[in-house]
Amino acid sequence: MIKAVYSRFPQRVEAARNVTGKPLTLTEKILYTHLWNGEATSACERGKSYVDFAPDRVAMQDATAQMALLQFMQAGRKKVAVPSTVHCDHLIQARVGSSQDLSDALNKNNEVFNFLSSISNKYGIGFWKPGAGIIHQVVLENYAFPGGMMIGTDSHTVNAGGLGMVAIGVGGADAMDVMAGMAWELKFPKLIGIKLTGKLNGWCSAKDVILKVAGILTVKGGTGCIVEYFGEGAQSLSCTGKGTICNMGAEIGATTSTFGYDDSMERYLRSTGRPEVADLANSIREHLTGDAEVYANPEKYFDQVIEINLSELEPHLNGPFSPDLATPISKMKEEAAKNNWPTKVEVGLIGSCTNSSYEDIARSASLAKQVIAKNLKPKAEFSITPGSEVVRYTIERDGFIDTFNEMGATVYANACGPCIGMWARVGAEKKEKNTIVHSFNRNFQSRNDGNPNTLAFVASPELTTALAIAGDLTFNPITDTLINEKGEQVKLDPPSGDELPSKGFDAKDPGYQAPAEDGSGVEVNVSSDSERLQLLAPFSEWDGQNITGARVLIKAKGKCTTDHISMAGQWLRFRGHLDNIANNTLIGATNFFNGAQNSVKNQLTGAYDEVPKVQRAYKAGGVPTLVVGDQNYGEGSSREHAAMQPRHLGVRAILVKSFARIHETNLKKQGMLALTFSNDADYDKIQENDVVNFTDLVSFSPDKPLHLELVHEDGTKETIAVNHTYNAQQIEWFKAGGALNLIRKGLVH
Ligand code: MIC
Ligand code: SF4
Numbered sequence: 001m002i003k004a005v006y007s008r009f010p011q012r013v014e015a016a017r018n019v020t021g022k023p024l025t026l027t028e029k030i031l032y033t034h035l036w037n038g039e040a041t042s043a044c045e046r047g048k049s050y051v052d053f054a055p056d057r058v059a060m061q062d063a064t065a066q067m068a069l070l071q072f073m074q075a076g077r078k079k080v081a082v083p084s085t086v087h088c089d090h091l092i093q094a095r096v097g098s099s100q101d102l103s104d105a106l107n108k109n110n111e112v113f114n115f116l117s118s119i120s121n122k123y124g125i126g127f128w129k130p131g132a133g134i135i136h137q138v139v140l141e142n143y144a145f146p147g148g149m150m151i152g153t154d155s156h157t158v159n160a161g162g163l164g165m166v167a168i169g170v171g172g173a174d175a176m177d178v179m180a181g182m183a184w185e186l187k188f189p190k191l192i193g194i195k196l197t198g199k200l201n202g203w204c205s206a207k208d209v210i211l212k213v214a215g216i217l218t219v220k221g222g223t224g225c226i227v228e229y230f231g232e233g234a235q236s237l238s239c240t241g242k243g244t245i246c247n248m249g250a251e252i253g254a255t256t257s258t259f260g261y262d263d264s265m266e267r268y269l270r271s272t273g274r275p276e277v278a279d280l281a282n283s284i285r286e287h288l289t290g291d292a293e294v295y296a297n298p299e300k301y302f303d304q305v306i307e308i309n310l311s312e313l314e315p316h317l318n319g320p321f322s323p324d325l326a327t328p329i330s331k332m333k334e335e336a337a338k339n340n341w342p343t344k345v346e347v348g349l350i351g352s353c354t355n356s357s358y359e360d361i362a363r364s365a366s367l368a369k370q371v372i373a374k375n376l377k378p379k380a381e382f383s384i385t386p387g388s389e390v391v392r393y394t395i396e397r398d399g400f401i402d403t404f405n406e407m408g409a410t411v412y413a414n415a416c417g418p419c420i421g422m423w424a425r426v427g428a429e430k431k432e433k434n435t436i437v438h439s440f441n442r443n444f445q446s447r448n449d450g451n452p453n454t455l456a457f458v459a460s461p462e463l464t465t466a467l468a469i470a471g472d473l474t475f476n477p478i479t480d481t482l483i484n485e486k487g488e489q490v491k492l493d494p495p496s497g498d499e500l501p502s503k504g505f506d507a508k509d510p511g512y513q514a515p516a517e518d519g520s521g522v523e524v525n526v527s528s529d530s531e532r533l534q535l536l537a538p539f540s541e542w543d544g545q546n547i548t549g550a551r552v553l554i555k556a557k558g559k560c561t562t563d564h565i566s567m568a569g570q571w572l573r574f575r576g577h578l579d580n581i582a583n584n585t586l587i588g589a590t591n592f593f594n595g596a597q598n599s600v601k602n603q604l605t606g607a608y609d610e611v612p613k614v615q616r617a618y619k620a621g622g623v624p625t626l627v628v629g630d631q632n633y634g635e636g637s638s639r640e641h642a643a644m645q646p647r648h649l650g651v652r653a654i655l656v657k658s659f660a661r662i663h664e665t666n667l668k669k670q671g672m673l674a675l676t677f678s679n680d681a682d683y684d685k686i687q688e689n690d691v692v693n694f695t696d697l698v699s700f701s702p703d704k705p706l707h708l709e710l711v712h713e714d715g716t717k718e719t720i721a722v723n724h725t726y727n728a729q730q731i732e733w734f735k736a737g738g739a740l741n742l743i744r745k746g747l748v749h
Contacts (some may be wrong), residue, residue, distance in 0.1 A: 132511025162243025348468025379471020634663025
């Protein structure tokens with residue numbers, strides 16, 4: 001497949017240069033070489049044109065693959081059309097340590113793992129067993145390749161940009177399209193260029209680059225954009241460091257991020273056993289990076305340019321509750337005091353898909369070593385979740401796990417664990433205000449341990465390790481000293497470690513299961529009384545009428561991420577059962593009218609009750625509803641459950657100030673109305689007891705706002721305009737009751 005991609009690459013790049021009449025960024029090269037219709041015949045308009053693409057591969061993780069594959073089952077295909085993989089990583093709870101936790105997870109999730117393994121076997125999908133590692137690390141180690149295009153049912157699919165891909169997070173319905181051999185549609189993105197100069201040194205690492213970028217661009221600054229990094233600073237970073245930067249690009253809402261092919265990528269490809277991919281990439285090297293003219297005059301070719309000097313960068317801590325709240329470590333004393341953040345660090349956690357490379361672990365281990373050598377006693381608990389079995393086996397062989405153990409660390413299974421709330425943290429149920437630091441990527445409220453009062457700060461693995469040793473959020477390892485067990489003042493030496501293992505990567509069993517050559521005889525069973533898996537029933541079609549007499553289920557106040565709409569943690573176990581998981585719908589969102597979570601007024605009774613219960617009552621009573629929200633609604637993950645659940649429960653429209661990209665697409669795909677206020681201030685006009693009538697849904701068409709009549713309790717009425725971004729095809733999805741219904745009917749091939 002890679003050979004085929006590379007053989008057409010130069011010619012397609014040339015065609016793109018011709019139609020655009022200018023030198024190209026790397027992003028444009030990858031996008032234009034992956035057009036569904038082949039060579040470019042006209043230029044795409046950034047931020048405007050909807051374009052059909054042909055991604056090279058699909059990756060899915062266990063928590064989202066269930067829904068993606070339940071949908072794929074309905075598409076009537078024999079096999080997936082492009083190479084696809086499933087990775088079991090989200091369903092393993094971190095409790096006591098890797099082997100016990102893994103065997104507990106195998107027991108608890110047996111039904112789901114069997115379903116995923118057999119459905120993968122049937123349809124020609126590669127299956128990575130529980131314990132093999134986290135999707136993005138495994139993809140980087142095995143499948144990512146420079147210049148390739150991939151989609152994945154997880155927002156951090158973007159991690160593969162570290163190896164020069166355009167890799168994009170999507171909902172399961174999008175993955176299904178590509179696996180079914182159909183085109184994948186994306187609005188041609190805008191381009192942000194980030195020029196990196198200088199070189200990282202001392203306590204700084206690649207993570208600090210993206211923590212800084214998140215501070216500059218905020219959680220929605222990257223929406224609709226692909227971020228391309230370049231410059232001598234970019235080339236000086238390791239390939240896995242680039243992966244970290246791209247990974248957390250999800251936290252600024254970017255469609256994805258990428259880097260041009262360079263020596264660091266070649267080293268990584270060779271070290272992970274893919275010399276032939278490196279040789280192939282070398283043969284078209286000049287096409288796998290942006291054109292020189294672009295990088296010499298970035299302002300001319302990118303929509304926005306940011307420059308960061310790595311030599312002047314400072315280690316950052318981002319948080320709490322939002323990954324863009326960036327504080328350089330030297331300012332933490334002031335900030336913590338000002339905001340009343342508890343400064344005692346209770347736990348430091350390293351690893352996750354963001355930061356569990358050999359280099360990350362080696363550098364953190366160099367700090368752990370100093371604990372013994374300098375007679376220190378770590379003040380906080382400390383844990384590691386390795387990203388893959390290959391990394392875990394290699395770091396064990398090279399002695400790092402022993403070093404961490406001497407420091408009193410817990411090594412959890414190669415899985416998402418605490419990052420996704422699969423963390424049986426002792427005492428979390430007391431809901432005490434406390435501080436933790438981790439090297440993951442997001443830190444929304446309640447995410448890690450379910451305690452809304454846990455303040456989670458995101459940092460590099462090195463800084464996380466140092467802060468766990470110091471037990472103090474304000475400890476600046478660059479300037480501050482610690483008192484050791486002998487009462488002496490000691491300073492930590494800056495971290496150091498190899499980028500790649502000098503003895504190479506290794507593993508006894510990486511955890512891969514290849515699919516059957518001919519899977520037609522493989523049976524996939526979903527038991528009708530299962531509480532974890534449920535076959536999908538088609539959603540109903542639009543009746544062609546204006547929606548009238550609608551009620552406001554909830555007007556969400558402030559941040560409403562997919563974690564607020566469909567919480568993970570303990571709810572992950574229902575990811576394959578739409579009706580059961582629907583019982584968590586919007587329970588994390590704050591009701592604007594009473595400031596409470598999971599308490600909304602049931603207009604049928606006048607009483608306040610839990611959101612899912614109230615919505616089920618409206619559904620039973622045939623009352624249409626809408627959900628109202630603020631900015632960047634649905635930011636965070638790719639989980640389409642956040643769109644399917646309201647749909648399943650009968651919500652008709654989501655009306656917000658703005659959407660995060662993946663969530664907006666997920667809503668459209670599932671046949672919902674995703675609408676934005678034409679005038680943000682109209683959010684304030686929505687009152688708790690309003691009745692809402694659509695006045696012109698019957699003439700729903702592209703580029704034409706819709707209108708809603710609000711009938712207030714006092715009898716007054718006002719009409720507001722709402723925008724949408726549906727194109728003609730997407731309007732068909734709405735009419736059919738969801739994109740899948742069109743495939744079911746054979747109307748789309
Ligand atoms: C996450 O980091 O929030 C997740 C869990 O990986 C999600 C996917 C999911 O909800 O299953 C993501 O980022 O897309
Ligand atoms: Fe897993 Fe966390 Fe990465 Fe999501 S961000 S894939 S939950 S490790």
